[in-house]
Amino acid sequence: MTLDEALQLLKDKGFKYTGKREEIIRICAKEKRYLSAKDIMERMKENYPTLSFDTVYRNLSTFVELGILEETELEGEGKYRLTCTTHGHHHHVICTGCGKTTTLASCPMTVIPQIPTDFTVTGHKFEVYGTCKECS
Amino acid sequence: MTLDEALQLLKDKGFKYTGKREEIIRICAKEKRYLSAKDIMERMKENYPTLSFDTVYRNLSTFVELGILEETELEGEGKYRLTCTTHGHHHHVICTGCGKTTTLASCPMTVIPQIPTDFTVTGHKFEVYGTCKECS
DNA sequence: ATTCGTAATCGTACTTATTCTGATTTGCCA
DNA sequence: TGGCAAATCAGAATAAGTACGATTACGAAT
Structure with a gap:
C-alpha cells in the first residue's frame, strides 16, 4: 500500500482528510518495521507538538480496520506497519x-x-x- | 507436563514448595485452555481469599521461565497454560x-x-x- | 524440635499502555 | 460562508502488570 492509495481509501470511505492522518501514514510508509503508538507520536511531535495521544490511537485503529495498517501485539504493546500488498498474503x-x-x-x-x-x-x-x- | 512433574521441577531447581504454587499449577493442569492472570486469581480466591496479585504474576513468570507454563499474548493480556510435552514441539x-x-x-x-x-x-x-x- | 537465613508473600503504590469523555476545533458539502 | 458532523484536544479513567518495604514461612542446619 502506498501513501496515495491509503489517502484515497480514506476519502472513498468518507473519512476526512487531516494532516495528522497523512503524517501517521507517511511515517509508517517510510519504514519497513513495526512501530508502537509511542514511536509514531514521537516522530510526529516535531510537526505537531501539541498532538494528543488519543488522536494517534484512534487513527491507528481506524487504519487497521480499513486495512491500511497491520497490527501485531508484541512485548505488551500494539505495533503497526503499513500493510504490504505487493506479495499478497504473507x-x-x-x-x-x-x-x-x-x-x-x-x-x-x-x-x-x-x-x-x-x-x-x-x-x-x-x-x-x-x-x-x-x-x- | 503433569502436576507432579512440575512440582518436582520446582524442587530440583531449588524453589520452595508453597500451597499457592501448587494451586496455580493445579488450576492450569485442570483445563486445556489459556487462562489470564485474572482468571487464575479468581479461581484461587476460594482457597486463598487474601491472595496478592503480585504472587500470581511473579509465579507465572517463574513457571514460564522453567518451562512449566507456556505463555501467549492475546487481546492485550498474557495468557498461560500448562506446557504440553506429550507431542513434542507443536x-x-x-x-x-x-x-x-x-x-x-x-x-x-x-x-x-x-x-x-x-x-x-x-x-x-x-x-x-x-x-x-x-x-x- | 528450635533456630535462622532466605525466599515467598502481602499490601499497596506505581508505571505503562490504552480508552473514555466532554469541550473545542476543523474538514467539507450545500 | 455557514453549519454540521467528524476530528482533535486535554486530561481523567481503566486495566494489566511491576516495584517495594514489611511481614511471613519453608526448609536446612543445629
Whole structure:
C-alpha cells in the first residue's frame, strides 16, 4: 500500500482528510518495521507538538480496520506497519530489537495438515522473531 | 507436563514448595485452555481469599521461565497454560472466546522455505484463532 | 524440635499502555 | 460562508502488570 492509495481509501470511505492522518501514514510508509503508538507520536511531535495521544490511537485503529495498517501485539504493546500488498498474503520475520521486518514467502495455513473440525477458524498469526544485523 | 512433574521441577531447581504454587499449577493442569492472570486469581480466591496479585504474576513468570507454563499474548493480556510435552514441539488452535485449545500436528518452521540470512532467529509464534463449538 | 537465613508473600503504590469523555476545533458539502 | 458532523484536544479513567518495604514461612542446619 502506498501513501496515495491509503489517502484515497480514506476519502472513498468518507473519512476526512487531516494532516495528522497523512503524517501517521507517511511515517509508517517510510519504514519497513513495526512501530508502537509511542514511536509514531514521537516522530510526529516535531510537526505537531501539541498532538494528543488519543488522536494517534484512534487513527491507528481506524487504519487497521480499513486495512491500511497491520497490527501485531508484541512485548505488551500494539505495533503497526503499513500493510504490504505487493506479495499478497504473507508473514514476517520481525527483529525484536528495532521492529524491522522481512517478508516470508509462504503462509503455513496452506501446508498445515488438518485443522480440527470443531473450531471455526477466524484468523491466524505466524511470526518469526529474531535479531537483525544492526541490532546484534 | 503433569502436576507432579512440575512440582518436582520446582524442587530440583531449588524453589520452595508453597500451597499457592501448587494451586496455580493445579488450576492450569485442570483445563486445556489459556487462562489470564485474572482468571487464575479468581479461581484461587476460594482457597486463598487474601491472595496478592503480585504472587500470581511473579509465579507465572517463574513457571514460564522453567518451562512449566507456556505463555501467549492475546487481546492485550498474557495468557498461560500448562506446557504440553506429550507431542513434542507443536502449536495450537485457540478459541478467542474461552481460550480453549486443540493441538496442531506440525510446526511451520520445518516447512517454511527460507529464512533471510541477515536475521538471527530467536523464536517464532504460530497460532490459529477460531471459535469453539460451545462459544459459537 | 528450635533456630535462622532466605525466599515467598502481602499490601499497596506505581508505571505503562490504552480508552473514555466532554469541550473545542476543523474538514467539507450545500 | 455557514453549519454540521467528524476530528482533535486535554486530561481523567481503566486495566494489566511491576516495584517495594514489611511481614511471613519453608526448609536446612543445629
